[in-house]
Amino acid sequence: MKAVGIKGEVGPATALFIDDIPEPAVSKGEVLVKINAFGLNRMDLIQREGHYPLPPQAPKTLGVEFSGVIEKTYGAASGIDSFKVGDEVFGLAYGGAYAEKIVVSTEMIIHKPAKMSFEEAAGIPEAWITATQAVFLVGCFKKGDRVLLHAGASAVSLAAIQLARNAGAAEVFVTAGSQEKIDLCVNELGAAAGFNYKTQDFAEEVLKATGGKGVDLIVDFVVGQGYLEKDIRAAAVDCKIVLLGLMGGIETQGPIDSGSILRKRIRIEGSSLRSRSLDYQKALRDRLVQEAMPRFEEDSFKLFIEKVFSWKDVVQAHQLLESNHPLPPRFQV
Incomplete structure (x- = not known):
């Protein structure tokens, strides 16, 4: 063949x-x-x-x-x-x-x-199953959570916006590198707001938007270039930070505020999909069928x-x- x-x-x-x-x-x-x-x-x-x-x-x-x-x-x-x-x-x-x-x-x-x-x-398959993994299995999302998704216009984040909102997120925020991408997430998919990482401090903006409370779940594909440090600042008490990629490199830009991690009880967890067992991937497949297929059938997911x-x-x-x-x-x- x-x-x-x-x-x-x-x-x-x-x-x-x-x-x-x-x-x-x-x-x-x-x-x-x-x-x-x-x-x-x-x-x-x-x-x-x-x-x-x-x-x-x-x-x-x-x-x-x-x-x-x-x-x-x-x-x-x-x-x-x-x-x-x-x-x-x-x-x-x-x-x-x-x-x-x-x-x-x-x-x-x-x-x-x-x-x-x-x-x-x-x-x-890849984007929506990865988003399902990050939001539900690793991120332990619960109804009423506030969510921050980096690389907002990436395939995984476009899926995660819709999955989180469908499951009852209080607000979903995104970061992106252009107003066009932010508009896609906000106007097309219903994200509460988007922040341009090139011109804005997303941690500061998240805290403003949440009245200083921060977000309960962060999905980060970047990590380096100051992202992880800002994630910790933007995190609410008991926040889950899910690391899915290293687009910004493996080195942090400044010191990590370990005091905030302890005080806020932040959980930081890395995850991957392709190296997982068939049983693990089947569980994700089944969760995707449960969460997304009815919405695809009725055209409410884009x-x-x-x-x-x-x-x-x-x-x-x-x-x-x-x-x-x-x-x-x-x-x-």
């Missing part, structure tokens, strides 16, 4: 090419999906450059989210009774989605609503697609994401 390969195993976007690889075999509890569309994520760029430590079960082929049609199942194996050949599905994988076909556990796929396009479905590429133009697609465009592109096979 055809799949996207990398000349020399690692390299720049221009090293990507359409390769021929063996079709994967289906084992118990798995299905073979003919891929219609797959999503691109920043981890793909890091993996392509050789800087992403792959979990042992991940194939070399890039890509963790996809949509398509089930082409083959493993006989009458347990766990696949609700899925059959011909079903339209989308899901999350440890890798291998940049291809014509993929083998994936039935515990990591979801039936695609008929009204949802394959391109829209391919953009859900999905954003900036551009759809032919997968033969994967080089240009990677270059677009590298340019730090606000929304992640999706690809069609």
Whole structure:
């Protein structure tokens, strides 16, 4: 079958090419999906450059989210009774989605609503499952919490805004680098306010907006460049700070106020998704189905697609994401 390969195993976007690889075999509890569309994520760029430590079960082929049609199942194996050949599905994988076909556990796929396009479905798994993990499983969100999401116009934060508001957040605040991104979060998705990290001290603004109380949950993809220090200032008592990335580097800009961490009883926890066990990812899949699928069915949750590429133009697609465009592109096979 055809799949996207990398000349020399690692390299720049221009090293990507359409390769021929063996079709994967289906084992118990798995299905073979003919891929219609797959999503691109920043981890793909890091993996392509050789800087992403792959979990042992991940194939070399890039890509963790996809949509398509089930082409083959493993006989009458347990766990696949609700899925059959011909079903339209989308899901999350440890890798291998940049291809014509993929083998994936039935515990990591979801039936695609008929009204949802394959391109829209391919953009859900990584961002929405990561947001579900950050808000509910790690962030321990509860109704009435105030939430601060960094990288507000990123795919994960766009999902998290909607999940938190749907679950009863008192207020959701975001940070972003332009008024256009802030307007998207506030006007389109109902965030209470957005703060431009280039021109504003977001901790100061959060405290003003909350009457000095701070927020109960912070999801941070940046950490460095002063973010963690400001997170601690913006935190309310018993705040959970969830670290999902290191876009700002691993070094803090100034000293960490350990006294505030102690006094406010702040919990700071790092998390990842791809390295998690299948059981853990299944629990997240199930929570996403519970929290989001009814909203997708009734069109009350919004999905954003900036551009759809032919997968033969994967080089240009990677270059677009590298340019730090606000929304992640999706690809069609």
